[in-house]
């Protein structure tokens with residue numbers, strides 16, 4: 001690869017982006033789509049760095065440093081703050097960008113594009129149909145199914161996937177040669193093939209400890225048969241909304257492993273997995289969290 005992306009995996013996707021850059025065949029809008037925590041937002045930011053740097057993504061010039069820090073005047077990041085995306089905000093940023101004349105490109109990074117409301121998406125479509133000159137949208141989504149087909153037809157979609165257990169293990173070993181085997185094994189187990197998550201867990205022991213606790217909680221709680229015990233676990237969980245996504249991810253993982261271990265029961269586990277998927281979709285739509293989780297508890 002030409003550029004120093006410092007990213008684990010996704011070689012095919014990065015090569016595709018490099019090819020677009022090298023051939024001058026850049027799309028006005030990219031949508032990086034795939035499971036959460038595989039590093040899509042990191043790739044988006046690095047791509048912006050590559051486009052804004054005049055020295056082949058040197059990591060040390062002002063442009064590189066500013067893009068990395070999120071303070072580059074022509075590169076604006078719309079972070080996922082859990083709120084829906086208002087089209088007025090996008091418009092204002094585009095107006096502001098049209099007034100600066102510093103960098104080669106005006107870049108708008110939009111995290112979790114699925115947060116855009118239906119109305120906003122329709123107005124956004126018009127922007128994509130007549131994109132301002134030298135403006136590039138680099139967007140991400142964990143859930144491509146929630147993006148309007150008309151939007152999808154106007155963007156270049158790059159699909160990201162999780163990586164295999166064995167691949168991630170080898171990469172982690174290379175990246176963290178000093179780490180203990182047990183830590184590497186645990187991180188590999190808990191990161192579910194998501195490279196971004198794996199690096200985060202390696203570098204934040206407190207997150208790793210929290211993940212491990214949820215993993216053990218789930219093992220315990222699946223052994224509970226009583227609804228009261230399960231519901232009381234939900235009560236604990238919803239105190240900290242950030243934990244819910246982790247809980248759902250690890251629960252999916254545990255269920256999948258169980259399915260592989262016990263082939264005889266696979267129909268039961270497939271059903272449980274689809275219930276978990278359904279709950280995860282509902283949770284993204286700001287519904288009553290307690291209700292969704294309690295329902296899930298009754299079905300798995």
Ligand SMILES: [Zn+2]
Nearest residue numbers: 053058061064
């Ligand atoms: Zn640079």
